Amino acid sequence: MRVTVSWQGGMRLAGQGESGREVTMDAAPEHGGRNEGARPSEVFLMGMAGCTALDVLSILGKKRLKVESFAVDVEAERAAEHPRIFTAATLIYRFTGPDLPEEQVKHAIELSLGKYCGMVNTVKKAAPISYCYEINGRRSPVQPAP
DSSP: OOEEEEEOSTTOEEEEETTOOEEEEOOOGGGTOOSOSBOHHHHHHHHHHHHHHHHHHHHHHHTTOOOSEEEEEEEEEEOSSTTOOEEEEEEEEEEEOTTOOHHHHHHHHHHIIIIIOHHHHHHTTTSOEEEEEEETTEEOOOEEOO
């Protein structure tokens, strides 16, 4: 896999991968940017959430489960001092849909977190990852990722 990040002037960057799609990144005004794109750290977390989300959707689709809406939130903690690494993250999976069996949803999440999602499994080597899920407004307890 290969990506390129090109400077667009000021603190604005354009990232592009093999898909050909562009992602705009920028710094906050207090750091010399113009707030015209996501922060690189936000893109990092979005990538991690997107990786596991696609896994989970694929697994649930193979189980022929009907998902009406789905989102993954990431709540991450960072070190106070530079290099401000991520020190922990919790993934919150939110589903709505009829007849979503909790055990099958949990199994899909755990397959992604334990086996399929390369981004989560890379981050797990550096910081603890935990997760919980919400099905039609009912939330599970937070637990460590497998």
